[in-house]
Amino acid sequence: MWRRSRTQCHDGRAEGPPVPHPTPAQLPDTEGASTGARGDGGRLRRHPGVARTVTAGTTFLAAALLLTALLLPNQLDQLRPRAFLRLPAEGIVLSAALLVLPGRARRVTAALAGAGLGLLTLVKCLDMGFYSALQRPFDLVLDWILLDDAADYVRESFGRTSEVLAIAGALLLVATVPAVTVLALVRVAERMARRRPSAGRTTLVLAVAWVTCATFGLQAGGAPVASTLDAQLVDDRVRAVRAGLADARVFTAQAAVDAFENTPPDRLLTGLRGKDVLFTFVESYGRTAIEDPAMARQVGAVLQEGAAALDAAGFAARSGWLRSPVLGAGSWMCHATLLSGLWIDNQQRYRNLVSGDRTTLNGYFRRTGAWRTVGVVPGVRKAWPEARFFGLDRSYDATHLGYRGPYFSWTPVPDQFTLEAFDRLEYGRKNRRPVMAEIVLASSHQPWAPLPRMVDWKDLGDGSVFWPIRKAGKDPAEVWKDTERVRTEYRVSIEYSLRSLFGFMRRHAHRNTVLVFLGDHQPRPEVVAGSPRRDVPVTIVAHDPAVLDRVSGWGWTPGLKPAADAPIWAMDKFRDRFLTAFGPQDPSAAQASRKATVRRTNHAGSSSQG
Structure with a gap:
């Protein structure tokens, strides 16, 4: 804690009293100011109040973006304000992990978790589209080829310009979302490390609130306040991927069974000859x-x-x-x-x-x-x-x-x-x-x-x-x-x-x-x-009564x-x-x-x- 600051006189003797060495928590927050100084010629350095406001605002926006990504539903009809009135268990657990990890491990974990959250957000966006058109989620194993069909449909229905804009928007989303969530989570993780005591208390309060809400089944807008949306989504996708990978074997076994494969041609469809x-x-x-x-x-x-x-x-x-x-x-x-x-x-x-x-x-x-x-x-x-x-x-x-x-x-x-x-x-x-x-x-x-x-x-x-x-x-x-x-x-x-x-x-x-x-x-x-x-009507029309007699037992x-x-x-x-x-x-x-x-x-x- 203490070191001796020596100012050498011209006679070689040390002068000055012992100077205390500040801890990291006692250091002034100059991150935003120094960053601003590089970007705008030092104006933020000359205005520390503005620098603190920019720093706090950036951190708040990053935290809000992460919370939105965590609570974002995967169906458009659920995209309402009440969907965001919940406590995500995944965010609380991630905050606790980032608080206990040392510097390099914390940054690596934040980057990986941010990338994962960004990818999960993209999957939710795909789900929104598939639920809107097909009333089911996107299949991570089987549905990629359908994206090409979707592009063809947009071109043939709304024109080539609409197709190009749709593809450009999709590519921009794929490139931007993971990058933004990585930067946001790294930013929040570093701020939490600088304010570890207060961040730890906040995380503990949120954890207690989540457990309380889960215990008493509290709801907001008909949905549980204690949310595990992303964990459930990941679990569902893991199961779906396993099922998709196994489906080829199941289908091959089903396709091998055909009750009519060995039926002689002269005994097929005899009731419809002519x-x-x-x-x-x-x-x-x-x-x-x-x-x-x-x-x-x-x-x-x-x-x-x-x-x-x-x-x-x-x-x-x-x-x-x-x-x-x-x-x-x-x-x-x-x-x-x-x-x-x-x-x-x-x-x-x-x-x-x-x-x-x-x-x-x-x-x-x-x-x-x-x-x-x-x-x-x-x-x-x-x-x-x-x-x-x-x-x-x-x-x-x-x-x-x-x-x-x-x-x-x-x-x-x-x-x-x-x-x-x-x-x-x-x-x-x-x-x-x-x-x-x-x-x-x-x-x-x-x-x-x-x-x-x-x-x-x-x-x-x-x-x-x-x-x-x-x-x-x-x-x-x-x-x-x-x-x-x-x-x-x-x-x-x-x-x-x-x-x-x-x-x-x-x-x-x-x-x-x-x-x-x-x-x-x-x-x-x-x-x-x-x-x-999913019911559809089916009808048989015939002039010969014998044809409909054949289906009378249906x-x-x-x-x-x-x-x-x-x-x-x-x-x-x-x-x-x-x-x-x-x-x-x-x-x-x-x-x-x-x-x-x-x-x-x-x-x-x-x-x-x-």
């Missing part, structure tokens, strides 16, 4: 479109009109529900789930599926040799090697339909043109084999603006008729400013897709046409009003609209049930099934179209 079978996916056609009070009346009217027209042409229908593997986006996974009989809810499973040798429903039709298998996929605009895996003899993407009209945001080809092109290219050909077709109707794809509208079928031509319709359409940026407008435009898009499909059936369907149409997934969370339900609802209490199957169960229903049957069982169907139909009455 029929044209059209599997039609209607984009985002979910339970919400049928049951939401704001949509049910208008969509129900379209279904009733379609049912009346089909009934007049001698067709009948049965409808049920399927539970989709995804919500909001990921149509290709839904198509793969239905056709493969495997649950495809992430991109890794999809890649493993299409690189394997699983036989899809299309493939079984093709294996019989009784059908030509065709895919109509207007949402595809580049090479699609998966067509071979799905067992398609021919696929028609957006560039092969003869369309010369405009895009409607993401949608390259309006549904009405897609269906008429299918008839021109395949269905209306003379002297052809029966067709099994997978048709994707994409006009009801988000962002639901601008939208096409029905035109006279004779005026479709090469699609140029849609240019003035596109020009008069709504701006998606304007529509998405209001949730109710988004919901309205979604409903209108579903009406258009259904009218296109029913119009095609009126024009081109015949006695041997069998139509299976369904939704791929529910629309975005904004449209379903946060509902977690408990489906007569008509185009499934009843609220109709059975709900997981979408991956459809393939095997369909192959079973339309495979060889015992004649006596088939006759009994037909009689039961007649009794149920008579009881329901002809007005049960819903």
Whole structure:
């Protein structure tokens, strides 16, 4: 504590009394002043009061930023002021650790913890986006490839400039957030070390407060004051990563089991021989479109009109529900789930599926040799090697339909043109084999603006008729400013897709046409009003009563609209049930099934179209 300050006289003797050596806590705080002196010519050095204010303000801002990062929720609908009225256990524990660590270890720990907090904040931002679009968190193992799809969607829906700005903003966020949290935590750690006694007392008080709040279950705004948000988030992600890494092995084992793999071709799909079978996916056609009070009346009217027209042409229908593997986006996974009989809810499973040798429903039709298998996929605009895996003899993407009209945001080809092109290219050909077709109707794809509208079928031509319709359409940026407008435009898009499909059936369907149409997934969370339900309607339409007799045991609802209490199957169960229903049957069982169907139909009455 004491040292002797010697001032040498010219005679060599020491002069002056002993001078006390100050401790670090007794040293004046000149960090901010010296820093300021270097940056502004010493003005802060000449104004110590200003220097102290700048130093305190910078430290306060750093602490506020760290607290915000710790308490930031990972869902947009939870991003409210009350979310920050909590005590984060992670911050208290980290403060205690930094107080007991020596200089170099403290700085290294602060830098590493700051980087970790920044990365966790980025994961929360990704979660916000995924919850908004898919109502689930971002998967650290399986979802990276979807970011490229998201960029494509932004470009095709809002333009190239919007895509560039979105990518630039994302890169800036990735570079800035970890750097800022590292600097902030290092700053706070050093200030705590300089004020160790008071920082220690503050940390102890906060720890006691946290334990008290946790013990008595105190809440603020419906959430516990004693928070462990980040610890729980990290634990969930560790579990999800482990599950994602193990999922490939689980999926491989599931894909190896196929009840129909060894079935002879002549015993496959015997109940549909001679029929044209059209599997039609209607984009985002979910339970919400049928049951939401704001949509049910208008969509129900379209279904009733379609049912009346089909009934007049001698067709009948049965409808049920399927539970989709995804919500909001990921149509290709839904198509793969239905056709493969495997649950495809992430991109890794999809890649493993299409690189394997699983036989899809299309493939079984093709294996019989009784059908030509065709895919109509207007949402595809580049090479699609998966067509071979799905067992398609021919696929028609957006560039092969003869369309010369405009895009409607993401949608390259309006549904009405897609269906008429299918008839021109395949269905209306003379002297052809029966067709099994997978048709994707994409006009009801988000962002639901601008939208096409029905035109006279004779005026479709090469699609140029849609240019003035596109020009008069709504701006998606304007529509998405209001949730109710988004919901309205979604409903209108579903009406258009259904009218296109029913119009095609009126024009081109015949006695041997069998139509299976369904939704791929529910629309975005904004449209379903946060509902977690993933149900989509599925309907079989046929002219031949024997076709519907085959599915009489399914408990489906007569008509185009499934009843609220109709059975709900997981979408991956459809393939095997369909192959079973339309495979060889015992004649006596088939006759009994037909009689039961007649009794149920008579009881329901002809007005049960819903």
